[in-house]
Amino acid sequence: MSDFKTILDAAIQQLGGNEAVQKLLAVGASALSNYRQRGQLPAAKQAILEAELTQQGWYLDLEGLQLTPLNSGQQKRILLLITGGIAAYKALELARRLMDRGYQIRGVMSKSAMEFITPLSLAALTGEKVYSELFSLTDEAEMGHIRLARDADIVLVAPATANFLAKMAHGLADDLASTICLATDCPVMIAPAMNPIMWAHPATQANLETLKKRGVTLIAPEDGDTACGEIGTGRLAETAVIIAGIDRLLAPQKILSPLSGKSAAGLLGRHILITSGPTYEPIDPVRYIANHSSGKQGHALAEACAKAGAKVTLISGPVQIPDPEGVETIHVTTAQQMYDACITALPADCAICAAAVADWKVVNHGTQKIKKTKAGTPQLQLAENPDILASLSQHEARPALVIGFAAETENLNRNAKAKRERKKCDWIVANAVGGTGQDAVFGKDTNRVTVIDAQGHEDWQQTSKTQIAEKLITRIEAWFNER
Numbered sequence: 001m002s003d004f005k006t007i008l009d010a011a012i013q014q015l016g017g018n019e020a021v022q023k024l025l026a027v028g029a030s031a032l033s034n035y036r037q038r039g040q041l042p043a044a045k046q047a048i049l050e051a052e053l054t055q056q057g058w059y060l061d062l063e064g065l066q067l068t069p070l071n072s073g074q075q076k077r078i079l080l081l082i083t084g085g086i087a088a089y090k091a092l093e094l095a096r097r098l099m100d101r102g103y104q105i106r107g108v109m110s111k112s113a114m115e116f117i118t119p120l121s122l123a124a125l126t127g128e129k130v131y132s133e134l135f136s137l138t139d140e141a142e143m144g145h146i147r148l149a150r151d152a153d154i155v156l157v158a159p160a161t162a163n164f165l166a167k168m169a170h171g172l173a174d175d176l177a178s179t180i181c182l183a184t185d186c187p188v189m190i191a192p193a194m195n196p197i198m199w200a201h202p203a204t205q206a207n208l209e210t211l212k213k214r215g216v217t218l219i220a221p222e223d224g225d226t227a228c229g230e231i232g233t234g235r236l237a238e239t240a241v242i243i244a245g246i247d248r249l250l251a252p253q254k255i256l257s258p259l260s261g262k263s264a265a266g267l268l269g270r271h272i273l274i275t276s277g278p279t280y281e282p283i284d285p286v287r288y289i290a291n292h293s294s295g296k297q298g299h300a301l302a303e304a305c306a307k308a309g310a311k312v313t314l315i316s317g318p319v320q321i322p323d324p325e326g327v328e329t330i331h332v333t334t335a336q337q338m339y340d341a342c343i344t345a346l347p348a349d350c351a352i353c354a355a356a357v358a359d360w361k362v363v364n365h366g367t368q369k370i371k372k373t374k375a376g377t378p379q380l381q382l383a384e385n386p387d388i389l390a391s392l393s394q395h396e397a398r399p400a401l402v403i404g405f406a407a408e409t410e411n412l413n414r415n416a417k418a419k420r421e422r423k424k425c426d427w428i429v430a431n432a433v434g435g436t437g438q439d440a441v442f443g444k445d446t447n448r449v450t451v452i453d454a455q456g457h458e459d460w461q462q463t464s465k466t467q468i469a470e471k472l473i474t475r476i477e478a479w480f481n482e483r
């Protein structure tokens with residue numbers, strides 16, 4: 001009978017031996033023997049090991065003491081729900097490509113999907129029975145709809161029509177596909193496709209918000225010509241984009257470092273906490289103190305971290321840009337709310353404070369709109385807000401790596417260096433925010449930064465905020481890999 005040590009050793013053997021695995025997990029020889037003795041791996045290390053083995057075609061289950069080839073029945077299972085729109089025909093190609101990548105597909109079709117493609121074509125492609133009836137005695141005897149809903153690693157709705165999104169958002173269960181969405185306890189991913197006006201309709205957008213808040217992953221539709229002849233957003237995302245979304249959830253990959261082009265361990269299994277955007281401090285119910293931050297830099301960081309396999313909690317002030325994909329976004333308004341959300345999100349492996357947090361709040365803010373009176377100009381009484389970066393740096397559950405930003409209008413390096421020391425963070429990313437036009441930072445798509453740590457500073461040339469984010473994530477990966 002296998003024990004933990006035998007399975008772990010078999011996994012290590014499969015990955016090229018002790019040295020290769022030490023390098024992969026960024027640990028020394030003594031850590032590996034500790035894991036053997038303890039009969040347990042830290043969750044983050046286990047996730048890296050599992051993902052690496054998945055890439056090599058193996059399935060590792062350390063709790064169930066199994067190491068088996070993926071094609072021996074341990075493939076990840078996708079329950080593909082096809083709902084009725086012209087894009088339904090693309091679901092056949094999607095199913096085929098997912099199977100090519102080793103996923104096992106079981107199909108469910110709504111009545112209207114069957115107006116566009118036949119269950120027979122999907123069954124022939126997947127080699128599996130296709131289900132469509134809620135009240136089918138044969139199907140219920142063979143596989144009850146509750147089991148069907150749960151016997152999967154993910155439920156993928158592609159294409160998802162506006163009508164189906166509405167049913168999901170409101171918990172309707174009037175056919176097999178919608179009942180599955182209500183009865184499943186698996187992660188759910190939706191890839192909508194519809195007419196652009198239907199997509200933009202406030203009802204559809206409200207339904208989407210509801211679903212996203214419930215943890216449903218959205219693969220957003222793309223822009224272009226739609227089947228109905230109108231141009232706009234509504235085309236089913238490309239097959240490759242949907243597959244990348246599935247891979248991200250079911251088989252997180254190692255990413256290539258954008259700096260070195262070499263394979264990096266990525267941030268798989270790491271929890272990264274990011275703040276982004278401005279905060280608003282109320283003066284009265286209609287006025288507030290704010291700043292020009294758009295959230296572009298902080299959101300780009302969140303997206304890059306998620307791409308590198310991290311679990312990301314993004315605490316965002318009020319911004320006009322969408323929540324990044326694959327990221328848990330918590331929306332706040334004031335500095336105090338941002339502070340509370342950050343502390344609640346601990347523990348984390350790394351914190352990046354890119355938000356432009358108001359340093360002061362109005363303590364005597366009005367509960368009614370302040371009126372002009374003959375008594376003169378109202379006097380706002382200010383008090384300091386909690387310093388989130390300094391608090392995280394000194395918290396008993398301090399993330400291993402704490403990174404701040406410094407927005408300076410003068411003496412960039414000197415002020416930023418002093419800020420790093422005062423706030424006790426590990427690195428500070430300094431940007432000069434006093435510029436205008438090409439040199440502006442707030443709200444723009446580009447930035448130029450200097451990264452300051454205990455060893456010195458690096459000047460990075462002006463580039464897109466996305467590239468700054470990727471470069472910073474690569475630096476973070478390298479930092480974790482070296483530990």
Ligand code: PMT
Pocket residue numbers: 275277292293294295296297298335353354355356357358359385386387388389390403404405406407408419431433441442443444465
């Ligand atoms: O959002 P964009 O339009 O893309 O613009 C990006 C940006 C300019 C906002 C961003 O790159 C940036 O510099 N963010 C930090 C802005 C800022 O508030 O800097 P600061 O020097 O005032 O604060 C220093 C650090 O302390 C920052 O990490 C800040 O998040 C943090 N801080 C400040 C005050 C406070 N009460 N709590 C904090 O955590």
